[in-house]
Ligand SMILES: Nc1ncnc2c1ncn2[C@@H]1O[C@H](COP(=O)(O)OP(=O)(O)O)[C@@H](O)[C@H]1O
């Protein structure tokens with residue numbers, strides 16, 4: 001079976017006064033449909049650059065991205081994006097923020113069907129009682145729940161997440177990881193998530209993609225996470241296998257440190 005997603009020699013070059021700045025050079029990755037990968041690497045290596053090119057929000061300098069049999073061109077609702085800061089429209093309620101995307105993607109559905117979809121996802125992420133509040137009335141964690149509801153409600157071919165829980169406290173982050181993985185377990189969307197947290201990567205991913213330091217960053221190593229799903233956080237963290245995965249990932253980052261902190 002052909003891969004569902006393919007990044008082929010994906011590269012990003014910025015023209016600067018001092019010549020070409022090659023940020024990402026020949027990033028290659030294939031993913032099966034329904035796979036969840038996490039990308040880790042040092043701060044500034046080019047993780048967000050890779051993700052934003054796949055999202056169609058940052059021009060691809062060289063190479064290409066193929067998703068579900070077609071080369072991507074620009075942004076589109078076939079890719080759901082969740083950033084570190086939730087990017088909600090502040091004058092709209094959580095419900096309206098999700099409904100906006102839903103009515104664009106499900107334009108052929110009835111008003112009632114669109115309402116059902118919007119309400120369903122907001123309820124699943126735990127906002128059943130808060131969906132008519134505006135972002136300003138919601139905590140950071142709750143805003144990010146809206147972001148997840150919005151991304152999943154559009155039934156995208158691929159989910160792209162860039163450190164979505166990076167600004168949350170530990171407890172909220174654990175809650176949101178649970179919301180994300182519960183949704184993913186139901187829908188098995190093909191997902192790519194950038195994180196600087198190796199524990200988060202092991203908990204969520206089928207494979208962890210380790211990027212080399214920039215400039216000219218690319219895929220360095222790939223680690224398969226062979227832990228059964230659904231995963232119980234405490235159970236897996238107590239296993240020997242978990243320690244080996246963690247050592248491997250930390251080792252990769254430490255070998256390349258001296259280049260700023262891992263982020
Ligand atoms: N317009 C630009 N011109 C030159 N370099 C840039 C530009 N935008 C970003 N960069 C560089 O690209 C590199 C990768 O950035 P980024 O993808 O945000 O890293 P990460 O997400 O891994 O922390 C950084 O070193 C940054 O300085």
Ligand SMILES: [Mg+2]
Pocket residue numbers: 047048049
């Ligand atoms: Mg980044």
